[in-house]
Amino acid sequence: MDKREAVADILAKRSAKNEELTKLLDTAKTESRGLTEDESGRFDALEAEVRAFDERAKELDAQIRADDAAAEMAKRYAPSGIKVTSEPEIYRSGLGGRSYFRDLHLARNKGDHAAIDRLARNDRGRAADPEFRAISTTNGAGGEFVPPRWLEDQFVRLARPGRITANLTPSFPLPPGTDSINVPKINTGTATAVQTTQNSAVQQTDLTTTSISSGITTIAGGQTVSLQLIEQSPLNVDDVVLADLAAAYAVSLNTLVLSGTGSNSQPTGILTLSGTxxxxxxxxxxxxxxxxxxxxxxxxxxxxxxxxxxxxxxxxxxxxxxxxxxxxxxxxxxxxxxxxxxxxxxxxxxxxxxxxxxxxxxxxxxxxxxxxxxxxxxxxxxxxxxxxxxxxLMLWEGNVKAEAFAQTYANQMSVFIRLYNYMSFQAARxxxxxxxxxxxxxxxxxx
Missing domain, CATH: 3.30.2320.10 (hypothetical protein PF0899 domain)
Incomplete structure (x- = not known):
């Protein structure tokens, strides 16, 4: 399915959801009543889906227009015999897709310039993505990169079932370059009172403020993978390794939100918070x-x-x-x-x-x-x-990052793949x- 077919498919799905919305409203109108609680919930869910379809269609439309403009420019300026087309996504899922983890290994451990270029282009594409929430650090030698978009989509999709409470918490991008989050809070407030007589002084009590602080927690995990699997296997190791690490990350994050001890770099969780x-x-x-x-x-x-x-x-x-x-x-x-x-x-x-x-x-x-x-x-x-x-409640998350190391595993022809992220959680407000x-x-x- 190309981009134009994808837009047509999205618009068809949008139309179906919009028809369902209309039926809900028409039913209520015919019965001369408002929407029931269940109908309101369904209405909100459908409306959210329609908005999501609109945003994706606009995004694809913009890409198609840019591709068409680039192709037209290529016809005017490219040397004779050279045809420039739009570049597909650098990393894709499934058999035959280029492996992101393989490129990490080639870039960091073998200095492969082509792999370094692909990783850098992937990072630039992610940074231009309006949904890209955090700044990645790319050192130019394949050291630290942000997973490609399809991998992060998979990460979120696989992680979601394991992080129910975390997903119910309002989430914010984790600011870069900080080791703690401080949220201001009014400690004691102002006051009012009856004015006893005209022209007498009115009540004046100054409010005082404080702040609630939470540290930054690192959640990390890794997987040792044979070099043969990375270099020779037709299986896309990205699908296997990331799925497993994503599920583990989801459980860790959700457990911290619920039961973090507040010590040993853990946040204070909902169930360990005092004053509830x-x-x-x-x-x-x-x-x-x-x-x-x-x-x-x-x-x-x-x-x-x-x-x-x-x-x-x-x-x-x-x-x-x-x-x-x-x-x-x-x-x-x-x-x-x-x-x-x-x-x-x-x-x-x-x-x-x-x-x-x-x-x-x-x-x-x-x-x-x-x-x-x-x-x-x-x-x-x-x-x-x-x-x-x-x-x-408040939850801050960074963007998951990945690295690949072969140095300490050279004698067994293995590569250690590491994923990590930073988070901070506050329930104490x-x-x-x-x-x-x-x-x-x-x-x-x-x-």
């Missing part, structure tokens, strides 16, 4: 009905201390499965599918995903995250449930935004 709202669920025979009141308690803690509502419930997949398995006295499920138009249900179920968004309880979206710890309590068999205003439910009522469920 603790809700204890004690029960020898826990039920969803008992948990329901604890969820209400966790929500009201955020309401009364943060003065803004929580926006998310996060739990372990096994805890959500326990909720789905809970029945009333007539053996009817208490959490039922959205499609069933539930009446007076404790919660709604949206499909059966393994991780991510799964439904609603008390009007809040529920997400399941497999990295929620399940070894709490005296019996090391309890999980926790987080009710939080995730909009108050508003600890009252977070409620954590724990206790004997959350022992490992049985089915």
């Amino acid at each position: 709202n603790g809700v204890t669920f004690t029960s020898a025979s826990p039920t969803l009905g008992l948990l329901y009141s604890k969820l209400a308690g966790a929500i009201q803690q955020v309401h009364t201390k943060r003065y803004l509502p929580p926006d998310t419930i996060i739990m372990h997949p096994s805890r959500w499965a326990w909720c789905l398995a809970s029945l009333d006295s007539q053996s009817r499920p208490l959490v039922v599918p959205d499609t069933a138009s539930p009446f007076n249900a404790m919660g709604n179920q949206s499909g059966v995903p393994s991780q991510g968004y799964v439904g609603h309880i008390m009007g809040l979206p529920v997400y399941v995250d497999a990295t929620i710890p399940t070894n709490g309590g005296a019996g090391t068999n309890q999980d926790v449930i987080i009710v939080a205003r995730m909009a108050d 508003y600890p009252a935004s977070i409620s954590v439910i724990s206790g004997t009522g959350l022992v490992a469920p049985t089915f």
